Amino acid sequence: MEMLGMSAKMHDEARQGEAFAPVVSGGNQYQKKFYIESYGCQMNFSDSEIIASILHNNGFGATVIYQEADLVLLNTCSIREKAEQTVRKRLTEFRKLKGAKPGMLIGVLGCMAERLKAKLLEEEKLVDIVVGPDAYRSLPGLIGEAETGHKAVNVLLSREETYADISPVRLDSNGVTAFISIMRGCNNMCSFCVVPFTRGRERSRDAYSIIAEAKELFNSGYKEVTLLGQNVDSYYWIDEEKDEIITFAKLLEKVALVNDDLRVRFSTSHPKDITEDVLHTMNKYENICKHIHLPVQSGSTRILQLMNRTYTREWYKAKIDQIRNIIPECGISSDIIAGFCTEAEEDHKDTINIMEYSRYDMSYMFVYSERPGTLAAKRYKDDIGDDVKKKRLQEIVVLQGRLSQESNQRDIGKTFKVLIEGESKRSANDWMGRNTQNKVIVFPKHIPDSKKGDYVQVKVIDCTQATLLGEVI
Ligand code: 5AD
Ligand code: SF4
Numbered sequence: 143m144e145m146l147g148m149s150a151k152m153h154d155e156a157r158q159g160e161a162f163a164p165v166v167s168g169g170n171q172y173q174k175k176f177y178i179e180s181y182g183c184q185m186n187f188s189d190s191e192i193i194a195s196i197l198h199n200n201g202f203g204a205t206v207i208y209q210e211a212d213l214v215l216l217n218t219c220s221i222r223e224k225a226e227q228t229v230r231k232r233l234t235e236f237r238k239l240k241g242a243k244p245g246m247l248i249g250v251l252g253c254m255a256e257r258l259k260a261k262l263l264e265e266e267k268l269v270d271i272v273v274g275p276d277a278y279r280s281l282p283g284l285i286g287e288a289e290t291g292h293k294a295v296n297v298l299l300s301r302e303e304t305y306a307d308i309s310p311v312r313l314d315s316n317g318v319t320a321f322i323s324i325m326r327g328c329n330n331m332c333s334f335c336v337v338p339f340t341r342g343r344e345r346s347r348d349a350y351s352i353i354a355e356a357k358e359l360f361n362s363g364y365k366e367v368t369l370l371g372q373n374v375d376s377y378y379w380i381d382e383e384k385d386e387i388i389t390f391a392k393l394l395e396k397v398a399l400v401n402d403d404l405r406v407r408f409s410t411s412h413p414k415d416i417t418e419d420v421l422h423t424m425n426k427y428e429n430i431c432k433h434i435h436l437p438v439q440s441g442s443t444r445i446l447q448l449m450n451r452t453y454t455r456e457w458y459k460a461k462i463d464q465i466r467n468i469i470p471e472c473g474i475s476s477d478i479i480a481g482f483c484t485e486a487e488e489d490h491k492d493t494i495n496i497m498e499y500s501r502y503d504m505s506y507m508f509v510y511s512e513r514p515g516t517l518a519a520k521r522y523k524d525d526i527g528d529d530v531k532k533k534r535l536q537e538i539v540v541l542q543g544r545l546s547q548e549s550n551q552r553d554i555g556k557t558f559k560v561l562i563e564g565e566s567k568r569s570a571n572d573w574m575g576r577n578t579q580n581k582v583i584v585f586p587k588h589i590p591d592s593k594k595g596d597y598v599q600v601k602v603i604d605c606t607q608a609t610l611l612g613e614v615i
Contacts (some may be wrong), residue, residue, distance in 0.1 A: 158295055178313075181229060182219025184409065185341075186252055188321040188370055190217045191310035198311055199280040209239070213247045213285060218254035220336050222511035222612045226254055233268045244400040247271060247288050251278070253340035256297050257515075257612040263293045264467030264550065275326070275341050276300040285405035289542050299327075299342035306351040307356070316564050320364050322355050323347065324393065324549065325371035330412060332439070333450045333517035334510060344372070346379045349388045349396065356400045365561055365595050366431075369397065374408045375415035382399055391419035398427040403597070405561060407431045407580070413438070413461050414452050421468040432469055433580040436461070437477035441496030442489035450517065456498060462500045473579030480538055481531030482510045483522035490534045496542055503549045503581065506541045509535050543607050550581070550605035557615060558583065560600045562592065575600075577610075585612040 166238035180190045193215070194204055205211050214236050219225040230464050233248070240246050249271035250262055256274035263272055270288040273281055274297035284294035304326055312320060328337050328345040355450075356367050371377065377390040388396075397406050406429060413436050424430045440446050443454040453461075458511035465472050478493060497505070509531040512524040566584045573592065574584050577600075585600050592598060592614070600612040 143151065168291050172198070173201050173206040174203070174212040175210060176202045176215060177205050178217060179232070181225060182217075182221065182253065184321055184368070185323065185326075185372065186217050186219060187314075188310070188323045189252065189275060189278070191313050191321075192305045192308050192323075193217065193281065194311040194313055195308050196278055196281055202284075204311075204313070209243075210551075211246065213249065213251045214239075215251055218250055218252040220257045220340050220513065222508065223513070224511065227255055228531040229270075242424070243397075247285065249273060249281075249285075251275075251281075253336070256299070257336065259297050260293075260295050261317035263295060268295065272297065274299065276303045278305070279303075284290070284513070297390045301343050301345060302555040304345055306348045309355070315605040316365055316594065318561065318563050319366040320359050321368050321370050322352055322359075323371065324352050324374060325377050326370045328372040329376070330373060331450055331517060332520065333448060334439075334479065334513070335511040336516055339515055341372065344376065346377050349379050349381065349393055351395055352393065352401065356397050356404065356406075360401050360404045364596060365403060365597075366407065367397065369394070369406065369408040371408075372410065373412045373415060375411050375417065375420060387508055389417075389419070390425045391417060394420065394423050394430060398423075398430050402429055404591070405429050405431055405578075407433065409435045413458055416461070418464065418468070421465060424472075425469055432471050432578045433473040433475070434465060435475045435477075436465075438493075438496055438500065439477060439479050439483060440485070440489065441493035442485070443492075445485055445489045445492075448484065448518070448522065449479075449482060455492060458496065459499055471579070473503045473581065474500060475506075476500065476502045477506045478538055478542075480506070480507070480509050480534040481526040483518055483524055483526070485510075485526055485534075490537075494537065494541060497538070497545065497614045501549065502542065502545055503579065504546055505538075507535060507538050507542060512516055515545040547570040547605075547607045550607065550610055553581070553610055554605060555602065557599055557601045559610075560585075560598055560612075562594050562596050562598060565592050568613075573598075581610055582608065583610040583612050585614055588614045 178190050180187045208214055216229055218229045218347050236248050247270045250269045251273045252275055255272045271284050272295040276299050277296035280296045287294040325346045327342040327344040331338055375390050377393055379388045381388055411434055438458055439449055441455055512519050560575040560577055560583050562573045562575045564574055566574040571587055572584050573587050576582055583600055599615050601615045602610045602612045604611040
């Protein structure tokens, strides 16, 4: 089992198969209905909002009831084998439904579409449409083809596509926080990772379109944007009119300047790419949230080398030191893989040890899952047994539990500015929000006219491993 005892955050397979209707419902203006389920990373959820926009413009309205849909779409993830298995199961269920409703079309989008390509259409006969992450604009045409009984597939990757001009239809929105995709693809070639193959080369989106999207969101009442990319720190865009290079630090500043009341977050940072400039920019603007997701993957220099991460254990620790020196209050979280090829007990100890050193507030923790086509699959044997992988993951999870608990305990007595995101899932009498460090805080709705989207000062009086408990002051 992966991700044992995970704390509050959801990721990858943990966020699976969620279906959402758009914030602004389409009414009856649409002739046909589509249903979409998203799996995987935030990038995929953000892509589903682009897909919804393309479909809206082509006469399709969204529904959350798949039985009434003319088109059922699964936006899929390939990052670990388990993610793919989940989608396959789901496809079989939809296939059965299609037996009773032959006109219904089933489409697979995203990373699995890219990885498995026509195989999904031909061998398994599970689907009618297969569309890779860079080909969503061709979806309406492909639906047309599929309607005439042809199998439709487009998995071409692009060096340019950023969907910059498409205004996403916000799905599953709380109306307060939203994602903005700033770049696509990845050039890093970490040896375990399938993303460079499923999402293609890295490319950055036009900075003006990013800022325009942030402004539009703020003007519609949103109070927080998360700038998304596989590797945001390598954002690089040339403003040809002004002859200016826009780095990630500059982009961050420009988005922060949209409005003081618009919080800005970003994810994900590769430790090798996050610059001092970014850290200083974070410090300069109160509304840039003091949280960095800085995946370490492993604490062993030898394993890091096999993973092609391009940093050593010492280098990573120095990065943590630098962050803590420049932004003392910064929240730091991580991704960790247990049981990568050849990992010895000694390497695992190094991971345990670097977690202690980094004092992560939160981590996403996984066992290594070999992905066909990756460098690791080609070069190294997946030689750590399942039981050893699980045992090591369990140790990592237990340690993270303690680190999260300790981190939360250090916050008791402190007061934070919290953005109210909505009602607490557990009680209608409580609000749920986050502080700048990205920690979830739950507190009673005391103030009579407090509402979603408000900033309030909350004093922490207690905590669990996953949540701070507070009261409004
Ligand atoms: N096996 C296990 N975990 C993986 N990740 C990426 N590829 C794999 C894999 N093959 C994890 C990494 C990455 C996160 C998104 O998923 O930790 O940062
Ligand atoms: Fe999964 Fe990676 Fe694709 Fe996101 S980019 S959906 S995590 S394989």
